[in-house]
Amino acid sequence: QVQLVESGGGSVQAGGSLRLSCAPSARTLFSYAMAWFRQAPGKEREFVAGIAWSTGRTSYGDSGKGRFTISREKDKRTAYLQMNTLKPEDTAVYYCAANSRVTGTRVDEYEYWGQGTQVTVSS
Numbered sequence: 001q002v003q004l005v006e007s008g009g010g011s012v013q014a015g016g017s018l019r020l021s022c023a024p025s026a027r028t029l030f031s032y033a034m035a036w037f038r039q040a041p042g043k044e045r046e047f048v049a050g051i052a053w054s055t056g057r058t059s060y061g062d063s064g065k066g067r068f069t070i071s072r073e074k075d076k077r078t079a080y081l082q083m084n085t086l087k088p089e090d091t092a093v094y095y096c097a098a099n100s101r102v103t104g105t106r107v108d109e110y111e112y113w114g115q116g117t118q119v120t121v122s123s
Helices: none
Strands: 004-007 010-013 018-024 033-039 046-052 058-060 068-073 078-083 092-099 117-122
Touching (some): 018 092, 018 117, 033 068, 046 068, 046 078, 058 068
Antiparallel strands (some): 033 046, 046 058, 092 117
16 A cells, blocks of 8 residues: 655754655655645644645645645655754654545545654753
């Protein structure tokens, strides 16, 4: 079955930056939209940012506004999340998701998911 592969997670000091990437392992996968979600311990998975594949139009959840930027490279079939001015509250597992039909901000709207990559921000 189709799967997404995330990379770029790790540990960083507060105020630092991190860039996550996501690509489908199956070359036949078509994604109408790709998105980043995150889940902190004891919390529900929340929408961070999304991008429409064809147009590049972006959207951001409350957690992704201002400091984060989502982008994509069509030829590489790769989506990115550039995270700047990271704060300890950004610590979470970050998940890449893809939807073949529509854009959205809800977990149940996405069909394909990566396994997640840990982002840890410390002082």
